Amino acid sequence: MPRPRNPRKESRRATQERYRKRLREIRRPEAPRVDGAVAAAFAVALARVRRMGERSAAIEAIIADAKELLIAAGYAPNEAVKKLMMRLLYRDDLAPLDAATRNRIGASS
DSSP: OOOOOOOGGGGHHHHHHHHHHHHHHHTOOOHHHHHHHHHHHHHHHHHHHHTTTTTOOOHHHHHEEEHHHHHHOOOOOOHHHHHHHHHHHOOOOOHHHHHHHTSSSTTOO
């Protein structure tokens, strides 16, 4: 359930609403949408590498760095790895994401 509007923050809310409306008009994604697209693309790339039975030093380094960033933020190492693997390997949307990204020239098989 949405929180009630705070009159003291109404000006900021209205400014943000105008900003988001302008983004929609020019069809520019907001940062969280871009972050999600990058994460989805990474999961697809990882799935493709694994499907070919190969390894990628770059992909492994990115996963290791993500793990270290989560640990540095205070998360338990085992829980960080568990969540990373869930987000990267066990996505329900990997097949449609893979299909959606195969349309570009030079997409890996």
